[in-house]
Amino acid sequence: SVDTRHVFLCRKRRYSTIMAEEAKKLAAYAAVDNHIQNNQVVGVGSGSTIVYAVDRLAERVRQEKLNIVCVPTSFQARQLILQHGLSLSDLDRHPELDVAIDGADEVDSALTLIKGGGGCLTQEKIVAGCAKHFIVIADYRKDSKSLGQQWKKGVPVEVIPMAYVPVSRAIARRFGGEAVLRMAVSKAGPVVTDNSNFILDWKFEHAQNWKEVNTAIKMIPGVVETGLFVGMAEKVYFGMEDGSVKVR
Ligand code: 5RP
Numbered sequence: 001s002v003d004t005r006h007v008f009l010c011r012k013r014r015y016s017t018i019m020a021e022e023a024k025k026l027a028a029y030a031a032v033d034n035h036i037q038n039n040q041v042v043g044v045g046s047g048s049t050i051v052y053a054v055d056r057l058a059e060r061v062r063q064e065k066l067n068i069v070c071v072p073t074s075f076q077a078r079q080l081i082l083q084h085g086l087s088l089s090d091l092d093r094h095p096e097l098d099v100a101i102d103g104a105d106e107v108d109s110a111l112t113l114i115k116g117g118g119g120c121l122t123q124e125k126i127v128a129g130c131a132k133h134f135i136v137i138a139d140y141r142k143d144s145k146s147l148g149q150q151w152k153k154g155v156p157v158e159v160i161p162m163a164y165v166p167v168s169r170a171i172a173r174r175f176g177g178e179a180v181l182r183m184a185v186s187k188a189g190p191v192v193t194d195n196s197n198f199i200l201d202w203k204f205e206h207a208q209n210w211k212e213v214n215t216a217i218k219m220i221p222g223v224v225e226t227g228l229f230v231g232m233a234e235k236v237y238f239g240m241e242d243g244s245v246k247v248r
Contacts, residue, residue, distance in 0.1 A: 010194050017031065020141060021139075022239065023139035023238075023241065026245050027052075027137040027237040028239075029053075032057050035101070036068065038066045038068075038159070040065075041070075041071065041098050041132070041230070042057070042069070042097065042098065042100070043070075043073060043097045043100025043102070043127040043131050044057075044070050044072050044077045044111075045073050045100065045101055045102025045120075046074040046076050046101035046118050046124060047118050047120075049139070050080070052137075053101050054082055054084055057070075057088055059086035059088055069086065070086045070088055071085045071091060071127055072090075072127075074120035074194050076120070082134070085153070089227050091127070094128060097130050098132055098133070099132065099133045101138055101139070102127075102136060103162055103227075104233075104236070105153070106142050106151035107143060107144060107233070108144050108146055109146070111236060112147060112228065113227055113228070113229035113233055114147055114151050114228065115227045117156070121156055121158060122158050122195055125225055125232075126239070128215075133234050133235075134232050135236075139238065140238055143238050146212065149173055154179075155202045155227050155228055156228050157171065157199050157201075157202055157217060157225055158193055158224040159232055160195050160197055160198075160222045160224060160228075161197060164212060165204070166222060167223055171217060175202075175204060176209065177202060180201050181198060181200060182198070182201050191226075198201070210230050214226050214228040235247060236248045
């Protein structure tokens with residue numbers, strides 16, 4: 001019956017959510033265990049997967065008495081660092097990081113990333129760019145051959161508020177698709193980033209040369225940063241459905 005089917009679908013969805021959470025944790029723990037050593041400056045990313053990495057980092061700092069300094073990529077990351085009693089710093093004091101760990105919305109076969117589902121792409125890219133090693137953690141749903149196959153929300157682009165209409169039109173004219181202003185869940189207004197800017201989600205129509213597209217979008221007046229991370233990720237840890245961790 002329809003009712004039985006509904007219950008089945010709900011259970012299935014709940015099951016896959018639990019699986020995804022477990023997969024995030026697996027990836028996060030493996031990355032922290034393999035890449036964090038004593039006396040490091042660590043960039044802390046944003047999102048839900050990074051929460052597990054900070055849990056593990058705090059556990060190791062406590063147990064192994066590690067001397068670790070953390071640089072956040074967002075207000076959320078800053079709060080996580082403080083809540084876990086970790087040492088908080090910034091790029092003024094630590095402009096060179098040993099490693100940065102962060103999540104991703106989608107990862108293609110060349111390790112090009114879409115980031116910014118949580119709107120923190122600009123600070124995430126700055127911190128990743130200051131790190132000797134940029135390590136990505138994700139669950140199996142983010143693993144993709146080609147961008148756009150898994151993540152359907154498009155490429156986030158942070159823009160100066162007054163420029164969101166001309167930037168949106170310029171992106172659509174030049175590259176096709178549609179660049180839509182991201183609204184708050186309440187629909188009461190646009191999402192405002194940690195840098196007091198807006199986000200456009202560019203729903204592209206087909207795979208492109210992401211390096212060229214990233215550079216071209218950045219040249220549009222009013223664009224602050226894109227969520228395309230090209231040639232930045234050194235390794236990606238995927239937590240898999242079968243409980244293993246795939247490293248690429
Ligand atoms: C935030 C980000 C996140 O890292 C990305 O959205 C992945 O988040 P999650 O770990 O919750 O899937 O880029 O701006």
